[in-house]
Amino acid sequence: MTTIGSEDSGSRDGPKHLTLRRELGLVSAVSLIAGTMIGSGIFMSPQLVLSNIGSPGASLAIWAACGVLAMLGSLCYAELGTTIRESGGEYVYIMRTSGQLAAFVCVFTSVLVVRPASMAGMSLSFAEYAVAPFYPDCPPPPLVVKCAAAVGIVALAVVNCLNVRFSLSLQTFFLVAKVLALVVIVIGGLVLLVGGHTGSFENAFEGTKLGISPIGVAFYQGLWSYDGWNNLNYVIEELKHPELSRLKVSGLSLH
Template identity: 60%
Template sequence: MESGAQRLNLKREVGLIGAVSFIAGTMIGSGIFISPQYVLSTIGSPGASLLVWACSGLIAMLGGLCYAELGTVISESGGEYIYMLRTAGRVVAFMFVFSFVAVMRPASATGIALSCAEYVVAPFFDGGTPPQVLVKCIAAVLILVLANVNCLSVRLATGIQVVSMVIKVLALLVIVLGGVAMVFQGNTDNFDVSFEGTNVGVSSIGIAFYQGLWSYDGWNTLNYLTEELKDPEVSLVPR
């Protein structure tokens, strides 16, 4: 009891496997399947494209390590909102969470849902462009279904996250192994002129990094449910 009111405590139902699946499942989204072509076309060469991906991964890793430490120091759910609330005050925290809820998160969820919906309807329109109304309706249904799942049960949401992560990892493995097989078959022409045609303009580099970082987006999501982790010190910062 605090000031005559009972404090709401969230159920700690997310273990280490669920936590890893939550981050991996969030990071391995539509971005990694869509962004590579835009990174390559924007930066202009395979070598520079790989460099952009490596640097983007390094930035995401450093950000993830910082958030892991923050999550153990301030062991409350809410992510950036709670960190701003505890350090910068209510006004800054409110401004952030308002823009996050009203603009940033809906825009991100909409983009991911539309990408997923396009893949869902593509097999039914072989060689043609599916109606945008249909794509948008399916995207809206996906958002509503997943929102309800997260509201109804943490365990169910975690289970779906684990299954989706496994499916996406398997899909990536098929792509990676296919690329490795092509290299062993002698398709190495792109490596002979790795950096030929690289666009060194500020806008090209910026857009390429934007696409790369968008694919890595999600490394901070576990901090939104810190209070639901069974053992935050283990799940956030494995020793």
Template identity: 60%
Template structure:
């Protein structure tokens, strides 16, 4: 008697626009609005900080191209877990996902949520520091709401992701255009002796790279939902 083997499949509801917003919306988070000051203070000069940002962008671009290749060769959701499972075995994959779930992802999500909370409550505490309890409550509520939305519907989560990406791109455009306007107005004093005071010790360079790469964090998130892409062999390559 023949039996049919049924397999649980994820719905392919994520298109190219949703995939692009998934990456861009994750990368353009709270990091880019906070870390530039830490990169500059760590490396010590505007010129060197621009070099750090350029190097971080190159590193992420090369890593993204590698992930685009992995996403087409191993078209399964799960990201690093699936790649380690297919290449290094179950033990290494389990060790990675165990530390990822218990340490890496919660710590990263907490940092992003706290940064988001600081911006949300800032208008209500003008001229003073917001209480830590309020920040933690707002951050916790944000995490819970986003978790519920992602559990409810991929389509709804994608819509929210696209809207948030547009808002963040507009905010970035305001900052960039404001800087360009200042340059045309003759405010170029920061570029005079731009490498003066650069910290060349390994500790300063390492901290600057850490802060810069943290701002680029999220470039690999699309590979976690490969099985939910409508055309993964096309969307993955075009996004990266």
């Protein structure tokens, strides 16, 4: 989401350099982070966490621990974003602290492995839900799912390249839709609990798998669902008042 403007470097006739327009406000910044975090992972990972860890009680403990880690990481990034006001996220921070070689390795693995794999997983998850209504009696064909995922990736890329404000409006719209979906799920669960369906909480930790492998995989699935808390720092130069956003986030985190 990059919008380019120009600024004079000294005189009217002197050389000009390109800068990023500050078009992201506090609401847009929150929508960017929350909209990225609340994605396909939160709808798919709970069953994987539960199947790997083996019990409802341990599953809830894993989710709580992942939430604490994500919160601590986001607070650290809030400080970094207001101290080093350059877009690029961890690439800029590693380059400032560890040098260009370490930063190059970071961005190289991120561009070729980490980001494509994460985007592929999210787009395939979205595609499975998107095409499921057209195949009510059977699983959708893999080719159809892959094509729908590719269309989704291309559509998002085009929207982000065309206009920043429109992409932010779209992000906010989908954020509201996803929050409403989660609210429906939460309310449904509370209704079942009030109705006496508490069998899962009896001997909640029975059957817990304490091996390194199941706990590690469960943590991986949970942290993948929380992923996205660092995305605002990639466009920190487009944020209007980074210090105000940091104060708001810190205040919300402490209360």
